Amino acid sequence: MRPDVLVVGAGPAGIAAALWARSLDLTARVIEGGPVPGGQLHRLHFHPANLAGVPEGDGAAIAAAMARQLAGAGIAVECGVEAAALEGEPLAPIVRTARGGRLEAGAVLAATGMRRRRLEVPGEREFGDRGVSYSATRDRARFAGRAVAVAGGGDAAFENALILAGCGCRVTLIVRAAPRARAEFRARVAAEPRITCLAGTRITAVLGGDRVRALALAGPAGERTLEVEGLVIKVGSLPNGEWLAGAMGLDAAGFVPVDAGLRTAHPRLWAAGDLTRPRRPSISSALGQAAAAMAAIRAALRGE
Ligand SMILES: Cc1cc2nc3c(=O)[nH]c(=O)nc-3n(C[C@H](O)[C@H](O)[C@H](O)COP(=O)(O)OP(=O)(O)OC[C@H]3O[C@@H](n4cnc5c(N)ncnc54)[C@H](O)[C@@H]3O)c2cc1C
Structure with missing residues (x-):
């Protein structure tokens, strides 16, 4: 049966949207491209202290609690189902899945969030769990006392370099252009004798x-090799909006533009969470946007 709403993505925004659909008496179908619900929560290897009402637990624990809540409400998430395109008539949207499925719905809520940006250099994927990391918080015990590099020039890269220096690592911070981290982090890195910063330098390959x-590096002094036992990559995130590109205009960075009611340029598509480029991407803004989007969808479907 055609549901009122198809929720695409089961991170915090999609999970909250599914719960709100239930409260607002809308039928909902939820698809998730990954193996389990939770989205970026699985990358929070610490307790998000800024999340009201959740006094403890890391991201994985919060994701598990959300999954239990969905199960308790009798809401099934279809995992391993990736949206590939939005098609159909403007008032009768159809989501095509990567495996050729055709999912109809009265409305679609896009909640596909963001993914980590990779360096996309030779060796990065090959050394996946053999020295290449995306989180010093998760892997600091493994790297303690070793020579490691951190790639990136923003807050996350500088913070990760400081975490590793705090574990006795000799850290080379490799920044492609000029550092963008906030002044506080830049000052702390400058004062930390265990961190060397190489600006204007690219990693061209991970070797081993x-x-x-x-690492093979290309910088102001030409090409060179830097001996390290680990690499932490912190070069930002990308929006998962490609599946919508054929149906509507995305912004220059690939995010979905929405109005104050989370409506997009497509008459039966709403979006919530990180995909909308919120000013402060966070669990709480994803939850709030999901509630508002579902209320707007209900009003539109009921002709209110
Ligand atoms: C390291 C780190 C630390 C963070 N720290 C905090 C913090 O302290 N406090 C805080 O509030 N927030 C924090 N955040 C941000 C927070 O995790 C995000 O803002 C939040 O997860 C956004 O939720 P979302 O549902 O919009 O997107 P996501 O969590 O990205 O979920 C999107 C879901 O959609 C799925 N998906 C993607 N493409 C498709 C597709 N084509 N078809 C089907 N499914 C698809 C994905 O697999 C994913 O499950 C942190 C994030 C990271 C990475």
């Missing part, structure tokens, strides 16, 4: 045998 042994 059984595990990471070195």
Whole structure:
């Protein structure tokens, strides 16, 4: 049966949207491209202290609690189902899935969030769990006392370099252009003797045998090799909006423009969460946007 709303993505925004659909008496179908619900929560290896009402637990624990809440409400998430395109008539949207499925709904809520940006250099994927990391918080015990590099020039990269220096690592911070981190982090890094910052330098390959042994670099002084035992990559995030590109205009960075009611340029598509480029991407803004979007969808479907 055609549901009132198809929720695409089961991170915090999609999960909250599904719960709100239930409260607002809308039928909902929820698809999730990954193996489990939770989205970026699985990358929070610490307790998000700024999330009201959740005094403890890391991201994985919060994701598990949300999954239990969905199950308790009798809401099934269809995992491993990736949206590939939005098609159909303007008032009768159809979501095509990567495996050729055709899902109809009265309205679609896009909640596909963001993914980590990768360096996309040789060796990055190959050394996946053998020295390449995306989180110093998660992997600091593994790297303690070693020579490691951190790639990136923003707050996250500088913070990760400081975390590793605090574990006795000799850290080379490799910044492609000029550092963008806030002044407080830049000052702390400058004052930390265990961190060396290489600005204007690109990593061109991750090198090694059984595990990471070195990085190939290209910088102001030409090409060189830097011996390290680990690399933490913190070069930002990308929006998961490609599946909508054929149906509507995305902004220059690939996010979905929405109005104050979370409505997009498509008459039966709303969006919530990180995909909308909120001023402060966060769990709480994803939850709030999901509630507002679902109320707007209900009003539109009821002709209010
Ligand atoms: C390291 C880190 C630390 C953070 N710290 C905090 C913090 O302290 N406090 C805080 O509030 N927030 C924090 N955040 C941000 C917070 O996790 C996000 O703002 C929040 O998860 C956004 O929720 P979302 O549902 O919009 O998107 P996401 O969590 O990105 O979920 C999107 C979901 O959509 C799925 N998906 C993607 N494409 C498709 C597709 N084509 N078809 C079907 N499914 C798809 C994805 O698999 C994913 O499950 C942090 C994030 C990171 C990475």
